[in-house]
Amino acid sequence: MSGFSDKGGVLHVDDVPLPDIAEQYGTPCYVYSASVIRDQFNALKDAMKRVLPADRQPLLCYACKANSNIAILKLLQTLGSGLEIVSEGELFRGLKAGFSGDKIISTSFGKNESEIKACLNAEILQFNVESPDELNNINKFAAEMGKTANILFRLNPDVSGGGHSKIATGRKEDKFGNTAQDIRTLYKLSNEMSNVNPVGISIHIGSQVSQTGAFKPAFEKLAELVVILRNDGYKVERTDIGGGFPIAYNDEQLLDLDAYARLVADIILPLDTQIQMEPGRYMVGNAGVLLAKAQYIKQTPSREFLVLDAGMNDLIRPTLYEAYHGVRSVLNHNTNTKTYDVVGPICESGDIFAKHREINEVNANDLVVIQSVGAYGYSMASNYNSRPLPPEILVDEDNICLIGRRQTLEDLIARENIPKWL
């Protein structure tokens, strides 16, 4: 059976019991299921296939900020995915994983010189442009290098979408995108530039967007702008409709993918453009757990703390976004439940994974998982409190591979230097 499931009271990933992984690699560690990633990629692709004609299928460009481990990238590349990148580092990873430049799109917000030049060198499919100065820089560097860059302009549609205000990106007060009026000007400007080729419009309204109703006004504004630009006499060949597809963390209502695909068919398809999408979280979020050990159980007058050996440096989402993640013990033999504050060892009161959470009773040294951490988990981890980054393990049926080793203490100081004068 693929994914995470209970077999005989022991939580497994695919065919592998999680205690075996803890024994071999130690805790805390990230554990991913390759089959879940495959299933998610295919579910999104199939939803589009059911509704959109065969010759108008969107290019799915995995947004690798969600999880940029090179093995995960390789897995998605073999499935036929494209790649959305937001830094030179992500470009480097993508190329190493085997993505060809013509399947990579750059959507970063403040593209720097080195990143733009690296993207031009890799002859990426397109740059999604955030501002006039960025456009000027891309044109300038492309001219220096004798290249031509395909450009999409990111529209800020001024709509609210996203599961938390820090992951909503399409409101007018957000830093992202340009107004429709500004894009008309930018299209004109770029048509007069020597080394950029304006080809379309992009949007991305936020992450964990669960209502098709949130996408609708954004799509409509995108479509309106395409018509205006064409009336202005410009070519609009591509529309990039972003990511934002939600996953289940708890019992939230999920986006109806078929309804979403119908919305694309109703509003985007008639524009007769190539369609691109940038799913991140959806591909990998439910494919990963953070496997940890209960270090201590600490009772105070007001509550009982379950102290894990994983901390907010390993998984910052609960602290940063008040994000909900399921927590459960790996062995399900104990049927008594208890209510804990599940915390880590970091010197911050905010180092909390779950507050007032009722789960099966846990004893010190028991294994516990924090669920649905495949997206924005490891990729947001840090060395805070000088804690080495945890290992990452990919499981595919009964295949187990260490795809990222645990950092050592020496790794922590490897790039540091004490001045001679001290």
Ligand SMILES: Cc1ncc(COP(=O)(O)O)c(C=O)c1O
């Ligand atoms: C431009 C852009 N595209 C795609 C994504 C991926 O979003 P999600 O992981 O919600 O699909 C993001 C996430 O921040 C983004 O900024």
